[in-house]
Amino acid sequence: GENVEQHPSTLSVQEGDSAVIKCTYSDSASNYFPWYKQELGKRPQLIIDIRSNVGEKKDQRIAVTLNKTAKHFSLHITETQPEDSAVYFCAARDNGQNFVFGPGTRLSVLP
Amino acid sequence: EPEVTQTPSHQVTQMGQEVILRCVPISNHLYFYWYRQILGQKVEFLVSFYNNEISEKSEIFDDQFSVERPDGSNFTLKIRSTKLEDSAMYFCASSGPPGGMNTEAFFGQGTRLTVV
Numbered sequence: 001g002e003n004v005e006q007h008p009s010t011l012s013v014q015e016g017d018s019a020v021i022k023c024t025y026s027d028s029a030s031n032y033f034p035w036y037k038q039e040l041g042k043r044p045q046l047i048i049d050i051r052s053n054v055g056e057k058k059d060q061r062i063a064v065t066l067n068k069t070a071k072h073f074s075l076h077i078t079e080t081q082p083e084d085s086a087v088y089f090c091a092a093r094d095n096g097q098n099f100v101f102g103p104g105t106r107l108s109v110l111p
Numbered sequence: 112e113p114e115v116t117q118t119p120s121h122q123v124t125q126m127g128q129e130v131i132l133r134c135v136p137i138s139n140h141l142y143f144y145w146y147r148q149i150l151g152q153k154v155e156f157l158v159s160f161y162n163n164e165i166s167e168k169s170e171i172f173d174d175q176f177s178v179e180r181p182d183g184s185n186f187t188l189k190i191r192s193t194k195l196e197d198s199a200m201y202f203c204a205s206s207g208p209p210g211g212m213n214t215e216a217f218f219g220q221g222t223r224l225t226v227v
Contacts, residue, residue, distance in 0.1 A: 043218040
């Protein structure tokens with residue numbers, strides 16, 4: 001089945017700097033890759049997603065890139081703010097329509 | 112905006128007791144999921160449900176677990192004989208058909224299960 005890895009597990013950046021989180025997946029049939037943000041004690045919330053027929057997608061300060069050949073995708077957050085501090089999970093939707101999550105990255109934005 | 116709702120928000124149960132966690136998915140969604148998250152750890156897949164049957168389940172989803180869609184709106188997770196290690200946050204999620212407008216998984220707010 002699908003296996004999703006995510007790096008780094010923790011990331012600290014200064015406010016205003018950029019943050020990049022990288023994920024790899026194993027199943028070449030996976031075709032949809034969402035990113036979720038989870039604040040402490042709350043549910044995961046979708047922040048951006050990308051489908052396999054697209055290489056890059058941007059929404060204001062966040063962007064996601066996908067390299068299907070290498071089977072990896074990345075989340076980019078620019079001009080980070082303290083409210084960006086959270087745990088971020090990447091996921092891949094496999095051929096069976098199941099979402100497999102990466103282990104998460106704890107992002108801390110330092111003021 | 113439609114959302115997935117879960118009840119109860121917190122459940123405390125004694126080891127060996129049965130618990131039922133309830134979820135109301137978004138009404139026009141077709142795929143339903145249960146995930147669990149042990150405090151501070153990753154979101155782990157338990158089971159997916161489509162067309163009134165389990166489509167996939169993980170190793171965690173053993174014989175102690177079962178799911179049911181008893182009517183057109185509810186989706187339940189039952190743990191028959193709870194163990195201490197079942198203590199976790201349980202999230203229900205739902206999604207629409209692949210390629211459609213609602214492909215992403217929408218999560219409920221979670222049920223925190225504490226087994227004592």
